[in-house]
Amino acid sequence: MPTRILPAVGDADAVRSLTTLLSQLPDAEPVAPVTDSTQLVDTLARLAAESVDELPEVVVVHERIGPVPALELIREVALRFPAVGVILVTSDAGPGLFQAAMDYGARGLVALPLHYEELASRVHAVAQWSAGVRRHLGAGADVFSGVGGTVVTVSGAKGGVGATLTAIQLALAAQASGRSTALLDMDLQTGDVAAFLDIQFRRSVVDLAAINDISPRVLADAVFRHDTGVALLLAPGDGERGEEVTDRAARHIVSALRSRYEVVVIDCGGQLTGASAAAVEMADTALLVTTPDVVAVRGAKRTVRMWDRLQIRKAEETTIVVNRHSRGAEIQPSLIQKITGTGIAATAIPANYKELQGAIDAGRVHELDGKGAVRQALWALAGELGLVKGTEGALQRRNGKARGGDRAALTFRRRKELGR
Template sequence: MPTRILPAVGDADAVRSLTTLLSQLPDAEPLTPVADSTQLVDTLARLAADSVDELPEVVVVHERIGPVPALELIREVALRFPAVGVILVTSDASPGLFSAAMDSGARGLVALPLGYEDLASRVQAVAQWSTGVRRHLGRGSLEVYTGVGGTVVTVSGAKGGVGTTVTAIHLALAAQTSGHATALVDMDLQTGDVASYLDVQFRRSVADLAAVGDISPRVLADAVFRHDTGLALLLAPGEGERGEDVTDRAARQIVSALRTRYEVVVLDCGAQMSGASAAAVEMADTALLVTTPDVVAVRGAKRMVRLWDRLQIRKAEETTVVVNRHTRGSEIQPPLIQKITGTKVAGTAVPANFKELQGVVDAGHLHDLDGRSAVKQALWGLAGELGLVKVREGGHRAAGGRLRGDRGAVSLRRRSKGG
């Protein structure tokens, strides 16, 4: 059987030289190269969702891949797809980099300029390792071991006060109530209010995981607070200055660890972009941007979408806008918001009815919002639209509340980026 090799190279000249050499290797089947880190992870997730057997045996990562640095990308691939062997191609063949690459999960390193013999021997060794892992685990175990992981949903705000936290909490509650193991993360590191909305007193926070090099299941469990609703909460630090400890690299490791333990991971990213929230949005399967139907908020949404695009965090067409506090009489309706932002707009709009929320918000019991509430029905309907709610036999959703139809619902394993 030929060895499937997926090159991940951002430089056009490097692509040509690498694919030329790979095509000359015996029993090699080079796949279409991917140009950046997001495309690599998306491609592997899509292949694994169809069948684990579709995953390539070898991934070759060039040192100039971006926007995620090569070693961080290797760490994520190794964590999410452990039976895929990764080779790093680099101009720095020093013992220090070799050690760092191995610590990140690489199975081999090839020095630039590329040579046929060196590349051939590394590819052969890594392919044998990958094949051996898959044979040892067997088909049934492999699906569990590969840890393709849960669906990651980020919820960001066009500006402060548009309802980001309320949206994130109820999406997580809908997923948990329907039977999915769900984690809710407060990634609004300086001003996060998830703990206040759910009346939680806590000691540990997401900042406690920032300095941990290898987040084991036990370390993660120690940092997570188990809420009465069953939600696993990873909260923002009580001291806002500690949020600076959560770098983009730390955020990647935390999100990767969470998605291997939970079926659904919802992150409240707030309205201010940090390196950590940007990393989360980039890694997300679905990135939501919450806005209200007013000029200031919609302008804020447009600015955020353009910022994500300029920084190569997220393309506009991969972002889904959620319209909160919607009224039929508003001059700004969802189709106009879609046109202005260039994004998708969720089919479910959340109605304006703060009176329903005020009592439970003031009490810190947002989870006790009445199931008859139009706001709750819309938010849980949105969860169904995004595929976060399990569907029982006969097409009925397992989550409580009167949910809307099955429009747009997708399997968690489909992992359709951007919702």
């Protein structure tokens, strides 16, 4: 069977050189090259969604790929697609980079300028490794067991619109349906997940910020296991420490959670930071919660435009959730959709603060009455998003398309615009 090889090369001259050599390898089947990190991850995610058998055995990553640095891209591919072998092509073939590449998940390293014999040897070895992994793990979805969970971010059009409550209830609904679920509080300065659940904690997301290789053991030590079964990774108690979680750290943390849980819900709050922007970029579904009033809708429109301007998320890839909805309101979901140019969740959350007040004041929002209109609507939203078992892909089917994988990391220009 031919070895399928996917080159990821940003430089036009390097593309020609690499594809020419790859086409000469025995039993090799080079596929159309991708030119940046975003396209690589999106392509692999699309192929994996069709069938594991559609994935290439080997991915060749050139050192000048961008915008995500080559080593970080290799880590992402290794985490999300563990049966795909990655080879790094680099001008620095020294022992230091070789060790770093192996630590990040590469299966081989080839020095520039390229030589046929070395490239053929590496591709052959990595292809054999990939075939062995697939035989060991089995066919079909079992290859990705524990890897590539669904990531949903919940952001607020402004403070106080109900993003935290929405994130918590989505996580509770997913966990209650039998899916392993993590809830990450990425509202780093003013996160309230712990207060809403009345819990005391010692560790927070900051404890993972400086760790490049987040092992399952390290991750388990950082999360708080709630009585409901949801794994909580909380914002720091001292808000100023939130600055320690950079966009790069956020990507590592989200990737680690995604590799261990079927569903990862992230509360991004109402302010954009480098870390929350990275989370929104990586999400399979990005929700933006607003209330049906002029100030909040204006904030939603401003957020959508900023995400698009900074190349974090396109408007059509964002889903608005309308909270505190009433039929008599002048501003209805259809108008909000028209104003923002986004998708709109079919499930609107009704206005009934009286139902929520006691649970919020007591920090027991996980004990909301199951017969209450707000709680029922939030759990229905979880079903619409495909977070509840048996409802996978519901939102994508309704919108007629799926997101298809992670976006690339923030570029230097966008980090600068965010004030990092």
